[in-house]
Amino acid sequence: MGYQSGRNILVAYKEETTYGELPSASGGKVFRPNTGGLNLTKGTIQSNENRRDGMTTRARHGQRNLAGSYSGDLSLGSYDDLIAAVFRGTFDAPLALTGLSLTVDDLARTFTRSSGSWISDGVKVGDIVRFGSFVTAANNNRNLRVTNVTATVLTVAEDDLADVAVAETGITMSRPKKVIQGLTPRSFAFEEYEADIDGSEVALGVRVGSMQIQLQPNGMAVLTFNFAGQNSDVLEGADSPHFTNPVATTSIGLTAVEAVIRLGDEDLVDLTALDITVDLRAAGTEVVARTTTPDVFTNNATVEGNMTALRKDFSRVKNFLAEDVLSLHLLFAENESEPKDFAAFYIGNLTLASASKSELGADGPRTQTIGLNIGKDERGGAFDPTMIKFQTSAV
Structure with a gap:
């Protein structure tokens, strides 16, 4: 009997029509992961029996809980549906x-x-x-x-x-098309097909709980999606994999060095790190008379960000002291002739939450760590009513 390797695993998913029910086998999509996985756990129900033999009664299984994450390189069209899900929005027509x-x-x-x-x-x-x-x-x-x-x-x-x-x-x-934040919940079924042992774990009732955009020098632009779900099951033999011929995008990964980053009215070329997190704080709830949560519930979205930059002047300190309202635009374009295919994130209403300089005495340049306070843009007219929006040239 062979063992499953850590790499020969296909991750596929599809939006559910009915929450918590496995959708049809056709029309699935491949998630192109770097790392990650979804795992089912159960609560522990411990008996309080006072035994005269000085021992303990075996615990029972409690409610099921499914959680996990996948990270992947940002690429054209690869994660549009999951980005829309964490935004709870719908792409408009170009x-x-x-x-x-x-x-x-x-x-x-x-x-x-x-x-x-x-x-x-x-x-x-x-x-x-x-x-x-x-x-x-x-x-x-x-x-x-x-x-x-x-x-x-x-x-x-x-x-x-x-x-x-x-x-x-x-x-x-x-x-090109774009999506802003809304109130439309979506759920997915995820399947991890382990080809070496010809079996699958299928997660149901999965909602996107948060998404992080992360940039590092000489690195890819990485998206990490955190998930919360309702249940999981095992499929084997003829039943596995469930999703037949899921579609995989072939677009090239987008890099941090190719990104164009604009804060306020300045294109930045001195960042050493940046991350933005959209968080819905998704979670199930414990109930009696069933082993699974009735749903995974999302909450008011928060958008948080941090960046680290080389220190060249006091402009960010002055922005922080004055509580200046700024915008942040992240544009990632493919390495091709114009018009270049792209993916972009835009935040229109932020102030600096901090502008902390690194300690003196270290080798190399002095840096400053900048936190971001982000809220809904309520100016109307020429401004989208959202905390963050995503736009892409992907069809």
Whole structure:
């Protein structure tokens, strides 16, 4: 009899139609894990019997609890459904505008339209947009980060636009799909198929409890999803694996060195670490007369972040002292020609919770650790009503 290796394991999952019930075998998706796993535990029910023989009665099993995590390299389209789940949101349809009449000011980094409204058309601060059909080709088919929007003027972060003093007509603009936070709960079934011993553990009623985005020097952009679930079962023989031909994405992993990170009005090139965590504090609840929680319950979302940067001036200290409201935009693009496929996270309403410098006397540069206070953006109009949003060019 052979033993199962630690690598020849397929992780697949599918959204449940009914909470806690195994969905059909087709239409599953492969999770591309670095590490992780889901495990079922049970509470212990200990008898309080006072025995005259000086011994203890064997304990019984209590309610089941399923928890665990998987981490994976951020890549195009690989985890969109799980990101939407932790946001409790739904991706909107990509935005496509045609027939625009625009001028471009390369110094002000603005696109000004002759008629209509960017805001009414659905363009928001923190979106990434792409223009097309300019005679001035340098403005076409590029990922442009929107930093400000009024009815007629759209401002972007990129400073290498080509000036268009006389309005050009017939211009197009696209904004790939995005998701903001909402209140729609989703649950999944996860299967770990252990190919060496031809069997599976299937976890049911699994909700995404939290997600962490983590960047380190010379590392991949890593997403870690923490899960809480209702139950688990074993499948063997002809029943395993349950999910037939689950689909795996083939997009390349996105790296920290390729990331473009903008805090406030500055693109940062001096970060040594960054992490952002979206947490729903998901958990089951103990009840009588059954061995599983009726559901896994989520709570108000919190978004927390920390970054470490080289210390070059006192600007972050002044931001901290003044409680300045800033934004944070993380853009990850594939290494290809324009328009580059991308995944991006945007936080529109944050202040610095700390700006603590490293101790003196250490070798190398002095660093500062910056904590982030993050809340819902309630400005309306040109701003999405969310704490964090995710946008991607993945279909």
